[in-house]
Each structure stands twice: as structure tokens, then as C-alpha cells.
Amino acid sequence: MSAPQxxxxxxxxxxxxxxxSLALSVPVSYAAPSPSPTPSATPPANxxxxxxxxxxxxxxxxxxxxxxxxxxxxxxxxxWIVADAExxxxxxxxxxxxxxxxxxxxxxxxxxxxxxxxxxxxxxxVTPSDLVDVGSGSSLVGIKEGESYTVHDLWLGVxxxxxxxxxxxxxxxxxxxxxxxxxxxxxxxxLQALDTHAVSPDGYDAPGQVSSAYDLxxxxxxxxxxxxxxxxxxxxxxxxxxxxxxxxxxxxxxxSFEIQNTNRLLSGDxxxxxxxxxxxxxxxxxxxxxxxxxxxxxRNGKVLLVTVMNPEKDEHNEVYKETAQLFDWGxxxxxxxxxxxxLVPPRSAVEESAQPVAGDSGADSGExxxxxxxxxxxxxxxxxxxEGASGGVGIALGVIGGLLVLxxxxxxxxxxxWPLPDLVRRRR
Numbered sequence: 001m002s003a004p005q006x007x008x009x010x011x012x013x014x015x016x017x018x019x020x021s022l023a024l025s026v027p028v029s030y031a032a033p034s035p036s037p038t039p040s041a042t043p044p045a046n047x048x049x050x051x052x053x054x055x056x057x058x059x060x061x062x063x064x065x066x067x068x069x070x071x072x073x074x075x076x077x078x079x080w081i082v083a084d085a086e087x088x089x090x091x092x093x094x095x096x097x098x099x100x101x102x103x104x105x106x107x108x109x110x111x112x113x114x115x116x117x118x119x120x121x122x123x124x125x126v127t128p129s130d131l132v133d134v135g136s137g138s139s140l141v142g143i144k145e146g147e148s149y150t151v152h153d154l155w156l157g158v159x160x161x162x163x164x165x166x167x168x169x170x171x172x173x174x175x176x177x178x179x180x181x182x183x184x185x186x187x188x189x190x191l192q193a194l195d196t197h198a199v200s201p202d203g204y205d206a207p208g209q210v211s212s213a214y215d216l217x218x219x220x221x222x223x224x225x226x227x228x229x230x231x232x233x234x235x236x237x238x239x240x241x242x243x244x245x246x247x248x249x250x251x252x253x254x255x256s257f258e259i260q261n262t263n264r265l266l267s268g269d270x271x272x273x274x275x276x277x278x279x280x281x282x283x284x285x286x287x288x289x290x291x292x293x294x295x296x297x298x299r300n301g302k303v304l305l306v307t308v309m310n311p312e313k314d315e316h317n318e319v320y321k322e323t324a325q326l327f328d329w330g331x332x333x334x335x336x337x338x339x340x341x342x343l344v345p346p347r348s349a350v351e352e353s354a355q356p357v358a359g360d361s362g363a364d365s366g367e368x369x370x371x372x373x374x375x376x377x378x379x380x381x382x383x384x385x386x387e388g389a390s391g392g393v394g395i396a397l398g399v400i401g402g403l404l405v406l407x408x409x410x411x412x413x414x415x416x417x418w419p420l421p422d423l424v425r426r427r428r
Contacts, residue, residue, distance in 0.1 A: 043079075047097035050192055051214060052341030055096040062092035063338040072325035076313035078290075079213040080322070082330040085221055085296055085303040089339035091330055093213070096341070099195045100309050102211035103284025104139070104162045105292045106203035109196065109211075111158065111232070112223040113187045114174055120152040120228065130172045131165055135204040138164035141259060144243045153241055159232040160261045161240075162284065167202040177201060192344045193218045205288040213307040218343055220281045220294045220305055233280030236261050264320045265295055272317045275324050281305075283319070291319035297327050304330045 042058075049056035062071060071092060079095040090096070125148045134140070141156075141163030143149065149169070157166030171180040180201045188196040193215035199206035211219075223229040239256040247253055261267045263283050265275040277297040284292045290310035297304055306326045311318040344350075 043095040043098040047095075047099075048195055048212075048214075050097070050194060051090060051344050055090065055093055055214060055341040058095055058098075060092070060094045061096070061340040063340060065336075065338070068337045069329055069332045072322070072329055074313075075311075075322055075325070076318070077308045077311045077322055079307075079309040080326060081213040081217050081305075081307050082326050082333075083217055083221075083305045083343055084334065084339075085224065085305045088221075088343035088345075090341035090343065091304075091333055091337050091339060092326075093340060096214040097195055097212050098309075099210040099212050100292075101205060101209060101286065101289035102196075102203055102216060102309075103205075103286040103289035103292045104203040105216050105282050105284040105294050105307075106196075106198060106201075106209070106211060107158055107162065107167065107284070108216065108219045108223050108282045108294065109184050109188055109193075109198065110167060110170075110180070110201045111155070111229055112219060112226070113184045114170055114180065115155070115223075115226055115228055117174060118151045118170075120150065120155070122151045123148050124151070124154075124169065124173055126169055130169045133177060134164050134168050135200075135202075138202070138204060139262075140165045141240060142242070142257070143169060147241065147244060147254075149241060155228070155232050156235065156238045156259065157240060159280075159282065160235060160238060160259045162262060162282075164202040164204060171201050188215070188219070190348060191215075191218050191222050191346050203284055203286070203289075205286045213309050214343075216292075216294045216307045216309075217305050220296065220307070221343055222346070223281070224296060230280065233263075233282060234266070236267050263293075263295070264317050265293075265297075265324060269317055269320075272320050272324070275327065285319075293319045293323055295323050295327070299331045302331060302334050304334070306330065 045058060047056045047058070054061045060071065064070065075094070077094065079098045079100060081093040081096050082091045083089065084091065126143055126145050128145050131143065131145065139162045141158075141161040143154075143157065143163070143165040151170070151173075154166045154170050157163035158170070168177070171177050174180045174183075177200070181198050184198040184201060185196075188194075188198070193211070195210065195212035196215045196219070197208055197210055199209040203209070223233070237258055237260045240259045242255045242257050244252050244254040263278075263280070264272050265278045266280070268274040275295075275297060277299040279296050279298060281294045281296050292307075292309045294305065294307040297306075304327060306323050308319050308323045308326065311322055313322075315321070
């Protein structure tokens, strides 16, 4: 396919995604009705079409053609998605918009919402009321009442140990559980993650608490724009403050203990190796959700996001094994397979892009980061927008015209690259 044809195809795909997302700009209570506490064993016939019509269809969506590797066999997850983290192209998906219980992958939304609020050096002394609402059987990092922790400590507890105690302390710092959940839902709507409805900030099982593979991927992509988010989600192990104790001589001593990331593609396990190029993001496991996981990995200049929800195969670390298989397929298929959808930008980016900009012209039709036909940028920059999208717009003007092209241009402009942690990307 020639470069002009690729640009036209992407413009049409992106425009379809944006129009679909704008059509869903009704209140969330209408666009995403609350499901029953026990989800059906089969996906609904009609799901959201945010990101493209095919993503709303049940079953596997992929464009296999000559030179494109076949998908892994015997995938058992209820829902999964493989996407290019930088261009936003969805390479393949299975029930992408099926609304399922997210477990602790919902902590990505919690982090993306609250991380900008508190400097990492801020200290906070934990009170008994801060921990009173932590659910029975929750994963904990080991926070103690009466002890002080920095915000940096608390976020390490959230990302490495999936500590619901750390989530609740940060929520209380933010004004309480209800306020935090409301802000999370507002942020999900801003991201156009319309399958998502938070009831608890930590992902603990609750009636009506749902997300989807598509939404979790959107949320992870948003979080990864933040340097501290990337730092925490890629940390393999860290020291965490323990409880203050008195020595025999009456001196107060506070030692620390080591915590390790429970993301097994990052830390490894007896039956699974560290995945080459892995750099986060978040795992989860509850009774209702089963095992869930969203991961990001880089290989040969390509950065992919994979989300897997609730594998039916009951084997140890199955969610990571299926994720690794999808990563392997994605790295082989990238640049060969035609996308079946798009990760849409936040609402604010779509609205801003709909405003005409006088004198806007680009040097070429390539996108920053090499997601088009050009060479990838040597040193990606945090938050750097794609450059030179107007060349593709010039072609698209003759095809679609008017407002739709302006909207498509906006989607090009929010495609981003970010530097993944060097120490993680070199792990083998």
C-alpha cells in the first residue's frame, strides 16, 4: 500500500473513531448503563464502537493478510487487545469493549487521576480512620497506623504490591473515598473510557464496577505520559518503611523491608521469565474479575500495549503467559497488519483540534516516533506531539473534507512518544 493510500485509510479510520466518540458524548449513565453484578458468560451482541466499528463487534477482530503472522492459538481470555502505544493503532482485539470487572488494573485510573496532586516528598501520618474501609482479603503493602510515609512510599505500595491500604491513605489525603471515586469517573469520561465505572478506588470487587480491555489500554496510555507513573510501574523492587520499634535500650528504630513488583512479566516467577523489553504496567486478580493485566513493552523501536482480561484457562500465571504470546505476535505483526481500530484521544484534545488554526502547515506527512512510513525519532520526548500531520490532511481533504478532517488532524496531533525507563528496556 502506498504512503498516500495509508494516509487516506488512517484518516478515514481515525475520523470514524472520533465521530463515534463524539456520538457518545451523552451522559455516562446513558452511554454506559450499569451492568448486573454477575456478567454474562458471553459478550453482548452490541458493544461500544469508540475507536472504530469493528471494536464493538464480539469475537476476534484482526486483518490477516500475506506476511502477517497468525494469532496465538488457544488464547482463553474473555477479552484482550494489542495496540501500538505511540500511533494508537489497534492491531488486533477480542471483545475489546466487553465490560468486565477490572480488579487492581483499575489502580491505573486511580494513579492517573491522583498522581499530579501531591509532590512525592510530601509526608503523611496515617490515622486509624484512613484504613477502616479497606476490604477484607485485600492485597496490602503493610501500612501501620501512627506511622508517617512519603507520597513516594505510598505510590510504590500501590504499584508494586497493589496495596489497597496505600490506595485508601492516598484517597483520604485527597478528601475521601467518595471524592476520589467521583474524580476517577470524571477522568475516565475525559479519556473517553466510557466502558469504565469506578465504585472503589482500588478495584476491589463491587457491584457495577467495570472496565474493558479497550478502556484499560486507553488509561495505561494516558498514565504512561507521566514520568512518575512510568517510574513506579516499572520498578521491580524497592525498600518500604516498616514499623517503628524500641530497642532494649529504649531507642526508637524504624527499619525497612523489601517489596517486589507482583507483575510477573517484570519480576519473573518459577514458570515464567522476565519479558524482553517489559516496562510495566499493572496486574490484578479478584474473585469476580479473575486475573487481569495491562502491560507495555518496547522492542526494536516499537512500543506496544497489551491488555488481557480473565483467562478461562486455570493455570498458574496464565494471564502473563497469554500477554507474552500477544506481545510476541504484536512485535512480529507491527507494520504488516492493517489496524482494526484506534485508541482515541481525550475529549479535550478532540474539542481543541476541532478549532481551525490559521497558518497551520507541516513539513511532511510523517508522524513523530516513526508510526508512519518515516524513520523513528532518535530520542523521544515526553509529551511531544506528532509532527507534520498536515501533509496527510492535504490528501484527506480531497476525500472527506471539512470538519471531519480537522477532527482527524487532532487525533494525529495527540499521538505521542515517551521514553521508557532505560534500565527496564534493556532487561533481557
